[in-house]
Amino acid sequence: MSNPLLKASGLSMRFGGLLAVDDVALTIDEKQIVSVIGPNGAGKTTVFNCLTGFYKPTSGEIFYKDKPIHGLPGHKISRLGIVRTFQHVRLFKEMTVIENLLVAQHRHLKTGLLAGLFKTPGYRRAEAEGIERAAHWLERVNLLEFANREAGNLAYGQQRRLEIARCMVASPELLMLDEPAAGLNPNETDELNELIVSLRDIDGISILLIEHDMKLVMDISDKIFVVNQGQPLADGTPTEIVNNPEVIKAYLGEE
Amino acid sequence: MINKQGFTNGIIAAVVLLILSALLMGVQLANEGTGLVVKLKHAESLTLIAVGAVIVFLFQLFRQPIMGTIGMAKGALPAMPVLPDLKQNPKLKNLLMAFGLAALLIWPFTASRGAIDLATLTLIYIMLGLGLNIVVGLAGLLDLGYVGFYAVGAYTYALLSSYFGLSFWVCLPIAGLMAAFFGFILGFPVLRLRGDYLAIVTLGFGEIIRIMLNNMTELTGGPNGISQIAKPTLFGLEFNRKLKEGGDGLFHEFFGLAYSGTYKVIFLYILAVLLVVLTLFVINRLLRMPIGRAWEALREDEIACRSLGLNPTVIKLTAFTIGAAFAGFAGSFFAARQGFISPESFIFIESAIILAIVVLGGMGSQLGIILAAIVMTVLPELAREFQEYRMLMFGLLMVFMMIWRPQGLLPMKRPHMEMRSQ
Ligand SMILES: Nc1ncnc2c1ncn2[C@@H]1O[C@H](COP(=O)(O)OP(=O)(O)OP(=O)(O)O)[C@@H](O)[C@H]1O
Ligand SMILES: [Mg+2]
Numbered sequence: 001m002s003n004p005l006l007k008a009s010g011l012s013m014r015f016g017g018l019l020a021v022d023d024v025a026l027t028i029d030e031k032q033i034v035s036v037i038g039p040n041g042a043g044k045t046t047v048f049n050c051l052t053g054f055y056k057p058t059s060g061e062i063f064y065k066d067k068p069i070h071g072l073p074g075h076k077i078s079r080l081g082i083v084r085t086f087q088h089v090r091l092f093k094e095m096t097v098i099e100n101l102l103v104a105q106h107r108h109l110k111t112g113l114l115a116g117l118f119k120t121p122g123y124r125r126a127e128a129e130g131i132e133r134a135a136h137w138l139e140r141v142n143l144l145e146f147a148n149r150e151a152g153n154l155a156y157g158q159q160r161r162l163e164i165a166r167c168m169v170a171s172p173e174l175l176m177l178d179e180p181a182a183g184l185n186p187n188e189t190d191e192l193n194e195l196i197v198s199l200r201d202i203d204g205i206s207i208l209l210i211e212h213d214m215k216l217v218m219d220i221s222d223k224i225f226v227v228n229q230g231q232p233l234a235d236g237t238p239t240e241i242v243n244n245p246e247v248i249k250a251y252l253g254e255e
Numbered sequence: 256m257i258n259k260q261g262f263t264n265g266i267i268a269a270v271v272l273l274i275l276s277a278l279l280m281g282v283q284l285a286n287e288g289t290g291l292v293v294k295l296k297h298a299e300s301l302t303l304i305a306v307g308a309v310i311v312f313l314f315q316l317f318r319q320p321i322m323g324t325i326g327m328a329k330g331a332l333p334a335m336p337v338l339p340d341l342k343q344n345p346k347l348k349n350l351l352m353a354f355g356l357a358a359l360l361i362w363p364f365t366a367s368r369g370a371i372d373l374a375t376l377t378l379i380y381i382m383l384g385l386g387l388n389i390v391v392g393l394a395g396l397l398d399l400g401y402v403g404f405y406a407v408g409a410y411t412y413a414l415l416s417s418y419f420g421l422s423f424w425v426c427l428p429i430a431g432l433m434a435a436f437f438g439f440i441l442g443f444p445v446l447r448l449r450g451d452y453l454a455i456v457t458l459g460f461g462e463i464i465r466i467m468l469n470n471m472t473e474l475t476g477g478p479n480g481i482s483q484i485a486k487p488t489l490f491g492l493e494f495n496r497k498l499k500e501g502g503d504g505l506f507h508e509f510f511g512l513a514y515s516g517t518y519k520v521i522f523l524y525i526l527a528v529l530l531v532v533l534t535l536f537v538i539n540r541l542l543r544m545p546i547g548r549a550w551e552a553l554r555e556d557e558i559a560c561r562s563l564g565l566n567p568t569v570i571k572l573t574a575f576t577i578g579a580a581f582a583g584f585a586g587s588f589f590a591a592r593q594g595f596i597s598p599e600s601f602i603f604i605e606s607a608i609i610l611a612i613v614v615l616g617g618m619g620s621q622l623g624i625i626l627a628a629i630v631m632t633v634l635p636e637l638a639r640e641f642q643e644y645r646m647l648m649f650g651l652l653m654v655f656m657m658i659w660r661p662q663g664l665l666p667m668k669r670p671h672m673e674m675r676s677q
Contacts, residue, residue: 052562078564090559092552102545103552104563109545113577116544117537170563 003066005030005174005206006051006082011060013046020046021057022230028174028206033196035209035217037241038227039250044210045087047227048178051208052084053077064174079107083172085163087179087210093152097143097162100151101134104166130169137165141195157188164195174206175199181213189216196220218242226250258319265315269308276304359528363521371517371524375592377632378527379585384612384624385534386581391610392619393547394574395554396446397454399606400461403441404434404579406601408586410468413481413596423487423591427584434583435576437464442575446568461606469598480597486519487526487591523592530588534581535621546573611649615656617663626664 004027013021021043028034036044049055051062053074062070069077078084092100102109110116110126138144141161146154151162160180167175177196181189197220199205211217217224218238226233226241228250234241241247314321363371383405390398411430415421421429445456468475475481486493493505541547549570553560557567590596612631616623630652635645656663 054558054561074561075564075566078562083564084562086559086562090556090562092555092559094555095548095551099548103548103560103565106545106549106563106565113544113546116546117540119540166563 004028005032006062006064006208008051008062009060011047011050011062012058013043013050013055014058020230021050021227024060024225024227024230024232026051026225028208029222030206031200031204032222033200033207033209033220035211035221035224036227037211037214037217037224038233041229042227043230044227045178046230048084048176048208048210051077052082052176078170078172081171081173082176083167083170083174084176085167085178085180087182089156089159089163091151091159091162091166093150095151096148097138097151097154098131098134098147100162100166101137101169102130104170105130105133108171133169134165137168140168140198141165142191157184160184160188160192161195168199168203172205174208176208178210179212180209181211181216189213192216193220261316261318264318265312268315269312272311273304273308276307356528356532360525363524368517368520371520373633373636375520375524375527377629378524378531379589379592380609380612380628380632381531381625382527382534382585382588383582383609384616384628385531385538385621386578386585387609388578388613388616388619388621388624389538389541389581390574390578391613393542393554394550394571394578396571396574397450397457398575398578399454399458399603399610400441400464401457401578401582401609402601402603402606403461403464404438404582405586405589405605406464406468406598407434407437407579408583409590409596409600410475410481410586411583412587413484413590414474416485416590417481417483420485423485423587427587430587431580431583434586435580438576438579439572442572442579446571446575458603458606461601461603465598465601468601476597478597478599480595480599481590482595484590484594484596486594487523489522527588527592530584534584538621541577546570550574611653615652615663617665620663620665623663623665 006026006028008024008026011021011024011026012019024043024047026034026036026047036047038044046055050057050060050070053069053072053076057070060070061068064077064080064082067080069080069082072080092103095103108126109130110120110123112123114120115123135144135147138147141164143154143158143162143165146158151159154162160183164175164177164180180196181192184192193216196207196209199207209217209221221238223235224238224241225235226244226247233250234244234247236244363374366374383401387398387401390396390401408430411433412423412426415426415429416423441457441460445453445460448456469477471477549560549565552565553567553570560567560570589600593600608631612624612627615630616625616627634648635642638645638648641648
């Protein structure tokens with residue numbers, strides 16, 4: 001069997017007296033949808049922040065494609081191919097939809113000053129390619145007709161889809177979504193379900209998902225990790241998880 | 256109309272004013288024998304203080320009706336004219352710009368020497384405003400030491416010209432690069448700081464550069480400055496009356512004209528216009544380039560930028576460096592025009608004026624900055640008699656702007672990228 005895409009072990013994060021993440025281990029294989037679930041305040045977002053370099057974990061190791069990435073700053077980890085969304089929408093609200101997608105391709109575009117000032121053929125080509133890639137992803141998330149709208153003026157559900165498109169134009173190999181279904185109506189959640197599955201099956205990327213919507217999680221996950229009060233509680237396939245007495249206890253409370 | 260609170264406020268304000276002004280203006284130290292004694296000043300200033308106290312008291316008493324009238328006056332002020340939307344009509348826009356440029360280039364032949372000189376100065380401030388706008392308006396970094404890079408540019412040309420006899424045209428790009436280099440090395444450590452901290456540190460750097468120039472007497476002449484800096488030439492032709500040693504030729508002789516000092520003034524003016532046009536061109540391109548978008552994105556949400564692989568430090572550093580380069584260009588032109596520079600030309604108040612131009616114009620807006628630069632340089636000249644009150648008027652203008660139009664004369668409208676359907 002090939003090595004996992006991402007492997008974290010012994011991950012801990014302490015905020016003063018609070019041990020928000022305590023000895024969490026995680027593996028994500030290629031072309032998998034992996035979910036992290038747990039009650040509010042369990043430390044899911046904190047795990048995300050550690051994996052993506054926004055927090056420096058107090059201890060623990062993270063390997064991406066067998067290379068250590070713990071301690072790297074966020075933008076470097078993103079460039080390696082791990083791109084994430086946030087629990088709250090973080091679009092560039094005053095920029096248009098297409099501009100949001102171009103900013104995400106910053107490092108793929110030609111950023112040389114002289115090339116841009118003189119609009120060299122190479123610069124024009126890179127820009128045209130960038131717009132094409134953006135258009136492709138807008139089509140995939142059903143937002144093509146809004147390309148020239150200001151991102152802040154989109155409906156909430158559209159903003160969430162735009163966020164995913166914005167990650168995808170940066171061509172990640174591991175996409176991390178923090179509660180993408182929060183605030184969506186059932187219809188939109190079904191669309192999201194299809195979209196995430198297509199990212200795995202068509203684009204061949206892996207997805208790490210934090211989600212409270214159990215139907216969505218059980219539907220699409222290949223593997224689920226449960227955390228509770230910062231500690232790993234269980235991991236396994238959706239069927240294993242729903243039948244795990246520990247998990248049931250944590251979610252429903254003791255009788 | 257008169258309420259109790261207004262009365263109490265009035266009493267308190269008047270008493271505070273009496274105490275403060277009596278100490279500041281009403282008394283005076285005098286020598287008497289061997290000791291110092293406190294003496295009352297002449298009656299005039301005491302009357303003034305009393306009148307002041309009464310005015311303050313009355314203002315507080317009738318504060319509400321007065322503020323109401325001001326509010327109404329504010330509503331009665333003319334709204335800013337709405338410019339025709341030129342975006343829909345690029346042909347008209349190009350035509351207008353061509354006409355504008357032609358008018359700018361023809362105007363000096365009909366104007367007085369003093370007016371041309373003032374216009375050239377205004378153009379320098381426009382360039383500085385546009386350059387600082389990259390840093391403050393576009394990248395959102397408050398830089399209070401911008402004048403330092405202006406000084407670097409000016410001294411680069413002055414030194415290279417007086418020590419090595421290099422021409423203005425060779426030095427112009429060098430001065431820009433030199434200022435950019437300073438921007439880079441100063442920006443590198445400080446751009447991790449945010450907001451107020453960044454402002455304070457850049458303010459310090461601006462002062463350090465000035466003090467260094469002041470103290471490196473051997474190289475820069477210290478407070479005496481550098482004089483007799485060579486003027487720019489037109490393809491080697493000089494604008495002086497007599498040819499300097501080793502000069503290529505004289506402008507008026509070459510064209511068979513009688514000598515006149517006006518040619519030089521007009522030439523400098525046209526040069527400044529061209530520099531400003533170049534600056535505008537570069538900035539407009541930058542805005543539509545990935546780096547321009549990255550500046551805006553960074554202003555909106557730095558965390559999102561990092562998650563997408565943008566390195567905030569590098570992007571801020573680019574803005575800082577490019578902004579400094581424009582100050583360098585402006586500085587070398589300033590040195591060439593003035594013929595004399597000293598550290599006195601690069602004090603903090605210059606940074607403040609340039610920043611005021613950016614804020615007054617409407618952060619990020621280029622047309623606004625041009626307008627603001629004109630206001631800030633031409634108005635003080637028109638009101639020469641009020642020279643002493645210049646700073647007071649400056650303050651009044653700022654207060655007035657904050658009430659009337661806090662977003663600046665012409666707030667920025669960024670060119671949005673549009674995707675055309677194939
Ligand atoms: N920067 C921080 N400083 C201090 N405490 C923090 C910080 N970030 C998170 N915490 C704490 O860590 C704990 C875990 O928070 P986290 O946001 O990771 O939970 P979560 O599982 O994402 O919850 P939710 O489902 O509500 O999003 C919480 O008690 C939170 O208050
Ligand atoms: Mg969370």
